[in-house]
Amino acid sequence: MAKRESNVDRVYEALRRMAADFAFKPDQRINESALSEVLGASRTPLREALNRLVAEGFLTFQNNRGFFCRPLTPSYIMDLYEARVAVECEATRLACSRAADADIAALADYLNRMEPEYQSATDPEELLAMDESFHARLAQLSGNSELQRILNNLNGRTRYIRLIDLKRMRDRAGGKAPGDISAHRQIVQGIAARNAEAAALAMRSHIEKRREEATEAVRIAFSQLYVPDE
Amino acid sequence: MAKRESNVDRVYEALRRMAADFAFKPDQRINESALSEVLGASRTPLREALNRLVAEGFLTFQNNRGFFCRPLTPSYIMDLYEARVAVECEATRLACSRAADADIAALADYLNRMEPEYQSATDPEELLAMDESFHARLAQLSGNSELQRILNNLNGRTRYIRLIDLKRMRDRAGGKAPGDISAHRQIVQGIAARNAEAAALAMRSHIEKRREEATEAVRIAFSQLYVPDE
DNA sequence: GAGTTCGAAACTGCATACAGTTTTGCGGCG
């Protein structure tokens, strides 16, 4: 048998994480030679991975000038959140009309089991992972793998902003997670009742609330990205 | 000054067209050496382009086995159409709430100017180009470049099926284009009236009608792809 | 004749090299 994971895959995963976390600063040019040395691979597999990330919207590319980190602007983040609304609301509608009762119940159960952990967690990364997991599971109920794929991509690209947002919340008052899980519960209830409009509406307002928070988070992200170290 | 288009771009465009048109049969393995010779480029840029197409969902990839044409199944096409509903309905809603009157009027005007051409055209490729152009313009009205990007990708991946569908329509009765443009007109009217729900509903039923046709078209596509030549 | 094994051929994965382009930095000029 052979190795299951190629060099390109490894490099791709590393880059994806770096790009999602803005390890490259917005608009920063990416030096292939330097990066290939850091990642322990030659430029050929590195460029293959970079090309994938361009296609996924994590990076940009200019002829004869190379790869760049995507810019970070409020309107870009807005666009991503609006796209999330589109994808997740439709996924919710589809889940209403075709998800199995057992699967809906399983999601509700998941929500219940997670609740204590969710309420007590303070680590933003952990909170975000749980939140993303819920939304991914919900998208699964739609039975549509394209919507799942798109959502996964959008989540990857808003991840950094959402983390900033969660950190901000943690550092201020502690009253955030409770409201959040109730929103999730409301969505699941709508699905369980097979009420597509209600469920989709709950999803929409849930995401739009997040989006408004995110706008503020972008400003903070800016300061973290441009002033940060030393 | 330099050449604006690199070799990779050229190869990418060629491959994208080939993939969209199923010049490779579903699940067919793609031979890099042979393909690089056909396209007049070495394997390095070819592989970079192939990687982009994998990220965009036009091809698949397996470690140590190479690139494959995506499979073609009814459920896959359904997924793409459902994703289109998600994206275009939300784009329509956004257009209602924020497009400039002038831009909406321009789209209505475009529809009017195109109508004679649309009514008289018989070439499926031409019809499809006009249809895609309308939908792309409408997405532009949303002011959301992510939705535009996703729509563009989805259109690329349903392109072949839609062509098959249009060919089928042409070969049967001639009563198709008229119904179509009226649906477009209805959507634009909804936007002009700033009636988001009506416009989105019109868009939804427009695409869902197409989707049902497409399901039948997939069956035809199968026969064309697996039995076809000689 | 169906199934198995094994070696050769074909193909992919990746490093490297070099050509062409862009960027940088320095010296001269206004």
Place this chain on the structure above:
DNA sequence: CGCCGCAAAACTGTATGCAGTTTCGAACTC
């Protein structure tokens, strides 16, 4: 002091070669 021009350095674009893996087919077994 700033600006232009130019040459060197740095970087990207792509071809090529080789190592490792998979695929194919012929010979062999039952």
